[in-house]
Amino acid sequence: MDFNMKKLASDAGIFFTRAVQFTEEKFGQAEKTELDAHFENLLARADSTKNWTEKILRQTEVLLQPNPSARVEEFLYEKLDRKVPSRVTNGELLAQYMAEAASELGPTTPYGKTLLKVAEAEKQLGAAERDFIHTASVSFLTPLRNFLEGDWKTISKERRLLQNRRLDLDACKARLKKAKAAEAKATLWNDEVDKAEQELRVAQTEFDRQAEVTRLLLEGISSTHVNHLRCLHEFVKSQTTYYAQCYRHMLDLQKQLGRFPGTFVGTTEPASPPLSSTSPTTAAATMPVVPSVASLAPPGEASLCLEEVAPPASGTRKARVLYDYEAADSSELALLADELITVYSLPGMDPDWLIGERGNKKGKVPVTYLELLS
16 A cells, blocks of 8 residues: 555656656746657658548548448447448449339330439449449558557657656756756755766666657658558559449440430540530431432331442541440441541431441441541
8 A cells, every 4th residue: 555655656746747847848947858850850750641641541431431421320330349231322222213213114115224224334333332432441441540540559659658758858957957056055965966867867768768669660650651552552443443344334334225216325525536516416417318228227126238238429427436336236337446437327317326337347336436527
């Protein structure tokens, strides 16, 4: 009992001494041991790393889960060490609504068929989003959290210890200075000076040891940067995969919708180079028309007799292919992005389609995949 009381009294005395030293330093009434420039740079870099890691982590969480309520729920499940329940993505919910609408409005109508096709694509987008969120959380968010909740807490703890050792050191320096001043006035015995010098040596040793420990941890921030760099590459890779999947799903959807009789498919503007001022659909309407062929009919109603189709004597146009296109059947012409083909229209054709020729091959091609050249 007496030992515990003495320890508490000793701890209280140390705390009081540190508080006095800290206060006097703030008011400029006491000297302060300064750290070297390299150490200060390490501290500044560590603080900057911690601050930016927090900001990147929070904003990535917003990117992956824009709903703040859902983020709070996930945070609580994580703190309770429980598995976060599976949540339907917005794309999957939209797919569900579209499928239900098609079922009620008529799945065999053009609108119903289109709703089902778009619902299928939205479901695929939702699944791709779910995979992206999971991969990004594991490969990017988790390492950032581990740094903040693990390495950074250790660094902060050692920095607080270093601060305390520094306050103890400076307090010992102040006591020795006062002891020597009192000795000069012959008001203190020599053993008081010796005691102050001994305390200073002990404080200096503890400070140097703690400074070395803290320095090693701060220098480890370089390894943290290397680890975060690797995680950043993984994040970019997962994001690239996600957007590539989205592009592929939507391109397939566009192809499918382009084959539906009477289905409207808006023109798609390429990123580079831009489309000509005349839209493909409008241009198709003004294309030279060959004489009527009795056996020709709009897509979906009858098969084209390609052997009987001949290009007009004059007025055919060149077109640049915007995207790869896989022919659905023998009446269509497969396309490769950036190639040039010859196109023209036929009487009675769906305005969303043209006849394309490349060498000795010909077939229907969707207007939305072309940039008509003047």
